[in-house]
Amino acid sequence: MTEKNNRQAEVFFTDLAAICAQPETLTSERRLGFWQTVGYETRLGKGTMLAAQNKSQPAPVWLCPELSGWHKIYVGVVALVGGWQNNSVHLRLTDDAASTQFKPASDMVGGGIEEVFWKCADLTVRRIELKKYSGELVRGDCILGWLRFEPMSEEDIAAFQKDAADTTTKNIYAANDMHCLAYLFSAETQRDWNMAAQPYEQSDVEWLSVENVGTDLGASAVPQEAFSYPRDGDENVFHSFSSSYTDEMLQNLVRRGHDMGLKMCVSQRLGAWCNSFPFDEGYFENAFYQAHPEYRCVDRDGEVTEAMSYCYPQVRAYVTDQLLRRAADGFDAVELMFHRGVPYVLFEQPFLELFAAEYGDDPRELPWDNPRITKIRCEIITQFVRNLLRRAGHREEILETLPDENGCSKRCRFLRLGDKFIGRVRPSWGS
Numbered sequence: 001m002t003e004k005n006n007r008q009a010e011v012f013f014t015d016l017a018a019i020c021a022q023p024e025t026l027t028s029e030r031r032l033g034f035w036q037t038v039g040y041e042t043r044l045g046k047g048t049m050l051a052a053q054n055k056s057q058p059a060p061v062w063l064c065p066e067l068s069g070w071h072k073i074y075v076g077v078v079a080l081v082g083g084w085q086n087n088s089v090h091l092r093l094t095d096d097a098a099s100t101q102f103k104p105a106s107d108m109v110g111g112g113i114e115e116v117f118w119k120c121a122d123l124t125v126r127r128i129e130l131k132k133y134s135g136e137l138v139r140g141d142c143i144l145g146w147l148r149f150e151p152m153s154e155e156d157i158a159a160f161q162k163d164a165a166d167t168t169t170k171n172i173y174a175a176n177d178m179h180c181l182a183y184l185f186s187a188e189t190q191r192d193w194n195m196a197a198q199p200y201e202q203s204d205v206e207w208l209s210v211e212n213v214g215t216d217l218g219a220s221a222v223p224q225e226a227f228s229y230p231r232d233g234d235e236n237v238f239h240s241f242s243s244s245y246t247d248e249m250l251q252n253l254v255r256r257g258h259d260m261g262l263k264m265c266v267s268q269r270l271g272a273w274c275n276s277f278p279f280d281e282g283y284f285e286n287a288f289y290q291a292h293p294e295y296r297c298v299d300r301d302g303e304v305t306e307a308m309s310y311c312y313p314q315v316r317a318y319v320t321d322q323l324l325r326r327a328a329d330g331f332d333a334v335e336l337m338f339h340r341g342v343p344y345v346l347f348e349q350p351f352l353e354l355f356a357a358e359y360g361d362d363p364r365e366l367p368w369d370n371p372r373i374t375k376i377r378c379e380i381i382t383q384f385v386r387n388l389l390r391r392a393g394h395r396e397e398i399l400e401t402l403p404d405e406n407g408c409s410k411r412c413r414f415l416r417l418g419d420k421f422i423g424r425v426r427p428s429w430g431s
Helices: 153-166 179-185 190-196 230-243 247-259 287-291 313-327 349-359 371-392 409-415
Strands: 011-013 033-044 045-052 062-063 071-081 089-092 100-102 114-121 128-130 142-149 172-176 205-211 263-269 297-300 306-309 332-339 397-401 424-427
Touching: 033 172, 071 089, 071 153, 089 142, 089 397, 100 114, 128 142, 179 190, 190 247, 205 247, 205 332, 247 263, 263 313, 313 332, 313 371, 332 371, 349 371
Parallel strands: 172 205, 205 263, 263 332, 332 397, 397 424
Antiparallel strands: 011 142, 033 045, 045 142, 062 128, 071 114, 071 142, 089 100, 089 128, 297 306
């Protein structure tokens, strides 16, 4: 039976089978398509967890605590010995825009149940959905140990609401590359994509940046049904991006972020045109990149590389159009991600002509770090950013650079990030 521990007025549900609204989905056997009920015992007492392991894909179930009023909600996430990293629990209150994912901490290698705080909520006439995502990769588990609810007094509620209204502490920058939602969860519905924002409810996150990755996907010469994907999740990505990565989806995501008090930003990696084997075909490549080999970077020996060069106005215009198209979906800012391939100009013919016009020399005969080469490259990138600002109507810009051993000083010099038009610079964590 459900065990309710009333210490300090808390309500502690350790027998999750007892509060499941769909008992027909439960079994004590290890049967595909069902939630397995598994008994356990801790120093706090005995309980019954709900588990869906590996390939088992049961339907979502509703857990009904039948509580009223405001509570702090805590979740018992199970870590299995030798497989703690596989557990991924998704919970959603009745009217939440998306589920919240819970995973055991990295120090739970020895197994156990880790309790984590979820959020404060009014539980009156509300249930909790437990879901194992159908798109998760084959070895994914979903194992929930317990739910604990701590009633909130009038003073607690007032303090929580005051804290939620205080914007002075909101100074955290968060980012979601959007690839993970497709790769792990085969995101298709708006609720799936809203998971990009949902974890930051009741947090001190100020900005949420979502990456523009699902547009202008490249195509492989091999028909999609015959294409050999390098990883299981890559097929998920192709289907998710092709079917549901739309302006409407992003507009709804922005609205959800704004409803949560977030400032929403769309980002783009300026060097993300292609990838190396085995990630070198299909959605890994950009359609503009595939269609215009004449705009590639060229090394000093004349060899054409796999990157696109920003010395060509067509490349600068394409990236600007991409960013402004997404900005039109309601985002508060655009973010230029200067990493993975800096600098974005090598020794293309337009660069050679600019250099010769100013200095009368051939830059291919000079050392790589010659300051005159750096100056011309900086001017090209500066021109790109100035034009973007002009077309964007001077939106606030958040730019990112990749630090090196010297605190990113060399990278900053290539990009001329000291210019006054930069709104904010956020160092990257590396790549």
